[in-house]
Amino acid sequence: AFDVLVVGGGPAGAAAAVYAARKGIRTGIAAERFGGQVNDTLAIENYISVLETDGPKFATSLEAHVKAYGVDVMNLQRGDKLIPAAEPGGLVEVQLANGGSLKSKTVILTTGARWRNVNVPGEQEYKNKGVAYCPHCDGPLFKGKRVAVIGGGNSGVEAAIDLAGIVAHVTLLEYGDQLRADAVLVKKLESLANVTILKQAQTTQFTGASGKLNGLSYTDRASGEAKHIELEGVFVQIGLVPNTEWLKGVVELSKHGEIIVDAKGQTSVPGVFAAGDATTVPFKQIIIAAGEGAKAALGAFDHLMRS
Ligand code: FAD
Numbered sequence: 238a239f240d241v242l243v244v245g246g247g248p249a250g251a252a253a254a255v256y257a258a259r260k261g262i263r264t265g266i267a268a269e270r271f272g273g274q275v276n277d278t279l280a281i282e283n284y285i286s287v288l289e290t291d292g293p294k295f296a297t298s299l300e301a302h303v304k305a306y307g308v309d310v311m312n313l314q315r316g317d318k319l320i321p322a323a324e325p326g327g328l329v330e331v332q333l334a335n336g337g338s339l340k341s342k343t344v345i346l347t348t349g350a351r352w353r354n355v356n357v358p359g360e361q362e363y364k365n366k367g368v369a370y371c372p373h374c375d376g377p378l379f380k381g382k383r384v385a386v387i388g389g390g391n392s393g394v395e396a397a398i399d400l401a402g403i404v405a406h407v408t409l410l411e412y413g414d415q416l417r418a419d420a421v422l423v424k425k426l427e428s429l430a431n432v433t434i435l436k437q438a439q440t441t442q443f444t445g446a447s448g449k450l451n452g453l454s455y456t457d458r459a460s461g462e463a464k465h466i467e468l469e470g471v472f473v474q475i476g477l478v479p480n481t482e483w484l485k486g487v488v489e490l491s492k493h494g495e496i497i498v499d500a501k502g503q504t505s506v507p508g509v510f511a512a513g514d515a516t517t518v519p520f521k522q523i524i525i526a527a528g529e530g531a532k533a534a535l536g537a538f539d540h541l542m543r544s
Pocket of ligand 1 (some may be wrong): 245246247248249250257262267268269271273274277278279281282283284315316317345347348349350351370371374375480481483495512513514515522524526
């Protein structure tokens with residue numbers, strides 16, 4: 238059995254594994270796809286001390302760092318079920334989708350999240366070629382350009398306010414007849430001169446030419462009319478879904494499905510910790526996930542010392 242078993246191989250999981258292994262305890266990491274969301278990222282320019290890198294390079298470095306400490310890396314393994322320890326200080330079990338099972342004194346859950354897609358033609362084709370999901374990450378790439386934000390909830394309206402300070406013009410599209418964000422955010426958005434708000438707008442297609450996004454089509458649901466806007470970027474902000482479906486009913490989750498953790502990364506299950514985008518910790522970023530992963534590993538080590 239492991240002392241620490243990390244489930245998930247993104248920045249949070251890699252940091253947790255390195256921190257645990259450096260304590261000289263038996264550490265394993267099981268991941269469906271080592272690297273996580275970073276694999277789908279082009280430029281990374283906000284990981285402090287690394288001026289610029291790209292996703293695949295960053296993912297390779299994560300794996301190299303983990304392997305340098307002799308961590309047992311089990312790639313292409315999906316956790317399917319978590320079984321809490323039968324008695325205090327007992328072993329926690331993680332059952333894998335392939336039928337295998339791993340046991341450990343402590344488990345750190347770092348299964349991350351995925352952005353919800355609009356699922357219209359052009360979205361996959363122009364992903365990272367104008368279609369973006371993370372304003373903190375990719376906003377500066379659209380400096381002085383025209384962008385749209387899809388989604389009128391808190392994250393969409395926050396993204397539009399944020400982007401309005403960087404880009405030339407922002408069009409916010411909301412499917413319903415009202416924005417769903419907090420009133421104070423809506424008021425702020427409405428006060429900005431370079432923002433257009435479209436309600437009852439159903440996005441139907443992302444258009445482009447020569448491998449780059451050049452606009453989007455939508456249906457005005459009030460009139461039924463089909464319309465098209467020319468722009469250089471689209472930020473899809475209709476939700477970030479945590480990869481926690483497999484933990485439902487076992488580990489306490491928020492109403493958004495995020496794993497609830499305390500200041501040391503401890504979940505509702507004794508000996509089970511969590512970190513990164515899968516948790517309630519706000520602001521989903523690489524540096525934050527990595528920091529939280531380190532914290533959860535120290536939390537797990539603390540737990541081992543006391544039990
Ligand atoms: P993830 O990176 O999501 O990793 C989760 C890991 O868990 C993966 O290995 C996955 O395969 C695995 N997994 C999932 N379910 C299971 C399961 N059941 N069993 C086993 N393994 C499982 N952030 C920045 O700071 N700067 C950027 O420039 C930036 N750009 C981004 C661009 C894009 C396109 C995207 C999508 C995100 C970007 N982000 C950026 C956000 C950043 O990638 C995330 O905040 C970060 O990767 C979260 O790390 P994590 O380890 O919590 O989760």
